[in-house]
Amino acid sequence: MKVSFSNILMADHPFRPLALAGSTIDSEEIIKIMNVYGCLLAAANQAKPGKPVTAVVNLFVLGWLNGVRGKMAVNTFIDHHDHHMSADLLRSYDGSFIQAFKDLIHERKLLLLPVSLSHYPLTAYTAKGAASDDLKRTAAVWKELFGAPPASIWLPRGAYMPGIDELLQQAGCQFVFLPGDAFPLEEEPDVHWMSPRGLEIFPYEAENRQGNSQSAVTLVSITEENACRWYADIDKKQTVRECSSSSAKRFIHFPLAYENMNKGQELITVEEIQRCEPILYLKEEWDEKCRSAIYEAGGVLDLEWAYCIYAAIHGFEEELASAVDSLRYLLDGARKEFPDLDYAHQRMRLHYGVTLSSEKPVEHIEKMEGAVLLLTWEYPPNIVGGMARHVHGLAESLVSSGREVIVLTASHHESPHYEVVKGVHIYRTGPLHKGERDFLKQTSDLNLCLFQKGTELIREYDVSLIHTHDWLTGDAAVLLAEQHQLPLVATIHATEHGRNNGLHNELQHAIASKEKALISSSDTIIVCSQPMKEELRVFYEAIEKDIYVIPNGVEFEERVSGSTRFSHLEPFIFSIGRMVFEKGFQTFFNIHLKSLKKENIQFIIAGKGPLLENWREEVKKRGLEDRIHFVGYVSDEERKALFQSCEAAVFPSLYEPFGIVALEAMAFQKPVIAAATGGLKSFVLHKQTGLLFEPGNAEDLSEKISAILNKPDFAKELGLNGHEMAKELYSWNHISAQTEKVYNQTVFIKKMEGVRT
């Protein structure tokens, strides 16, 4: 070790996500975190290179700060607290603590170490391998945040027994801090301690110790109360005790050590163990199969579990209950091979701030080489529905990640037969009879043209995979794949069954059978949502298929055509969801309509469901027909138009694991008012990206609606902030990276099949 230590700052402010969720810029929790971590940042920034500030940090807090939410919260905080000690520095890093820390580490002004993720004493785990996993997971999270394994991992309560040195080395650590109690520091003050496995050991003592401390290092706990005070006299504290290079190296073995052991203090109490025990055993409920069922977010189970233990050992009851719920929900889905991927991703990206994707590969999958041939019936500038934008976004994003992409689509009168736009090769052809009235016939015509052109293209380019979108180009895709022995991926955006809520006429049946043919011939299916996956499995007999959910996320559309059958109701508040009790639409009945400034404001609530008729009757009974409109099902276009023309979007759910629909409202730059529950709470940041109200509390909801209606500027600001967050969460880069993984997987499986036959 080149650096010598004097003080270690222990940033042991707890991570309490529930206190952070729904927090405002003035909420205590954000201020505390900013004080502790801001202090650390400012102190390190002042340090001299080579004499770094040494600090121990909580990885959950760091991950959260790295997540979409955390960054946004930091940015808003520094905007409003201009004079905060870390404001300038953070501003230059765009609010990213991690980037700032990284640079300071690089400049040797900061030595940052994580506490092992769960904060559970490593000597007290009952489950076999749990201690080792905890350290490995800690290192993996660290590596994702900082690009290298941690130099050391802080042991919770200093608990150490022989063998932990090996586990630390396996996690990539070079040294460890251990409680000074275990070392004869008075007798042998100038010794360089080593574990029998050659791991360097630095004894430390807690700050409050009386008398002359013999250990090289003092542990200073920085809490939000003393953080600023500590920062004020940093120079005094930072007297570095030089560790003379001549000091003797000495191996030391001792059977057990923990903080204050010799003072007779306990390492852990029976109550603590019993509190954690049920959580420890949860771990046995899942295996590699469950993890891979959650696909690229498989690390989420381990992280949720690690947080459960963290919450249990700290006695955070509410946090524990919510984390256990979350883990159970994910696990339940994974066991049925039907996990809520949206939710898993949301937890990873918003809450834990890491992806841990490197943990996943169960089998080594080579990266697909060659080009991908994308078939789509519409592509810009020919835009009819949402598909053109989807394929367009995907194609360009794939190209920017280095993939060769060929788009094959129908001809369009304003566009050339071949062009290259942003690196995407676009070919347009067919149908021959544009005037054909029989829709199916016209589609077949198009497909034959695409097939012919596709055959040419496969000869010309090194095509490795065909990817088609919906049944409209399905026939061509199936034929091309079959004839050229290429893997076929199909993205199903919507189904005929879903569009019409069943199949009612011959055309619909014919289309559905085309859809089925495409699904059965495809090697892999991509859908955009979990319900869609369910629909394919149930109505399209696709149980056997590999179906991947890649959230389409939210579309960032330009304006859609404005007038709808609801235009006469403007101005209105919009809400949408299934008509079931948990969606909380009954809250609307009790809002104070009179207190709303815009007295003519209407409420449009869209969606189908078992309670629709009951609620319509309730509206009649209360005489609110001219204010509250349960309009039932709305088409995609109508939904977009409603989002676009509403004053605000309200989501009153009593229970909502994810709430992607609120993100959709954000994409339309609309202020969102959401019940402070589950998923909604994690991206609707109160007074930043929207407003939160107490679930089921109509009075609170009325206040929040008034706040939006009375302050148009504020409403606009919320809308814009929300838009930023939605964009960050559902970028095309993210979607294309996931799509690439599906490609690799598909090619891999296809190859394996080849081996088998």
Add this chain to the structure above:
Amino acid sequence: MIEEIVKLRNRNFSWDQIESKLSIPKQQVKQKWRRFMTEKKGLEVKNELHAIFLSKERLYCRWHLQPRLLEAAFYCEKPLNPEVLDLRIFDVTDIYFNGANAHSVTCIKVTKEDCSWVIKGLKRNRSYICELGYLTEHYTFWPILQSHPVHTSYQRNTDYIFKLRAAEEFYHYPFDAPNWIEHPDCLR
């Protein structure tokens, strides 16, 4: 039905073969199989005994003992009293424990329903192993579960000197197992 599926699976029948043999759709076969496997897994809760340090002189013993295993044990050796189990703490410092050579042993009577116990008054710098069992009809101890060994902390922090040589040797020649007790996650 599931018995037949299990039988055929164990004989390496493919899903298709099972489907045609039992004339039930493949989907159902798979579903039944999957459910069976999960249930089976639920039954396989481990029987184990853990010993965790609460402090330098106190140990928390925690065990999971399946009634089935206990029944099996009772079948092999009749218990003196089927309601009472014996938790024993053996001092196994510097020996290969063989059940008969412990330096000392402490016995604690626990009931069949208990699943944990706190042991106090451990001596410093000693190795301990815990066992859960019972007294047989013949008044002899019959063990069922054994814990991982643990070693208590030194009396004085200068005591490391006793193992200094061993620590150095292990550093220079780390191929033999160390001659001290290690964390259970450290596989040797």
